[in-house]
Amino acid sequence: MNMEELNKSQIVLLTLLVSFVTSIATGIVTVSLMEQAPPVVAQTVNRVIERTIETVAPASQAAASAVSRERTVVVRETELISQAVAKVSPSIVRLYTSSSTTATFLGIGVVLSADGMLVTDAEALGKLDTLSIALSDGTRLQALVVERDKASGLVFLQATSTESTITLKPATIALAAPLLGQTVVALSGKSVVRIEDGIVTALIPSEDGSSGGPTIDTNISPDSTLAGSPIINTEGEIVGISTVVSRASSLKGFIASSVLVEQPEGEKPKEETKTQ
Secondary structure, eight states, X not given: OOGGGOOHXXXXXXXHHHXXXXXXXXHHHHHHHHHHSOHHHHHHHHHHHHHHHHHHSOHHHHHHHHOOOOOOOOOOHHHHHHHHHHHHGGGEEEEEEOOSSOOOEEEEEEEOOTTSEEEEEHHHHTTOOEEEEEOTTSOEEEEEEEEEETTTTEEXXXXXXXXXXXXXXXXXXXXXXXXXXXXXXXXXXXXXXXXXXXXXXXXXXXXXXXXXOOEEEESOOGGGOOTTOEEEOTTSOEEEEOOHHHHHHOTTEEEETHHHHTSOGGGSOOOOOBOO
C-alpha cells in the first residue's frame, strides 16, 4: 500500500501502532540495561521515576495512597473474664465423701498436675484421708490425702484411676503477685460453675512470717465462695485459694498462689498426660 494513498484515520492508526511497538521495545531494552547497570545507577533511575510520578500524579491521589488505615479493636473485660473462666474450668474439680450410698459435697479442688496432684482447703476435708472427686465432665475418681500444710490451710491430694483414657488438665498458676485493684474472679458452685468478680483490696502478710504465704483480701462476698474456691485473673491463672487460714485473716481472703509455686519440684504442675 502506498503511503500517499492513506487517509487521516489510517495515518493516525499507523502512528499509534509504531508508538506501541517502540514503547515495548524500549521497555525490554530498559529492563535489560537496568539488570546490568551498577546499583548506584539503578537507584538514581528509580529516584527519577519516583519524583516524576509524584509530580504527575494529583496531590489528592498521592495523599489517599499514603494514608494508612488503623482499626481499633475494643476488648471488654467481660469477654476476658469469660475466656479466663472457660480456660480454667477443666482444671476445677468438686470433692465428695467416698460413701457408696450418699456422697456429701465437701468443697472445690484445683488440679495441679496431669498425674493427679490436687489441692483444696483443709477445712473442707476435716480428718478424711479418702474421698471422691468429680471432674468437669462428670467423671468420678478416688483421691487420697498426701500432705496437709497447716501454715497455709491447704491439703494436697493424689487422684487415682484404673482407666487409661482419663486425663487431667493442670491449672496455670500465677507466678507474679497480684496488684491492688487487679480484677479477680472467684469460682464456686456445688453442681454448676458459679462466678463472682471483684478486685484485690489488700495484701495481708502472714503474721508469723511462715511459709503460709500472704492473704489476698478482696471485695468478693464470702457467701459466694466455698471451701477451696479459687480466684483467677483475667488470664485464667490461679491467683489464690480460699482456705481456713485465709478466712481467719479475712472473710473475703484467699491464700496466695505463691504457696503452690513454692512446693517441692515433684509437686509442681506437669505437662498433661494420662492418669493411670
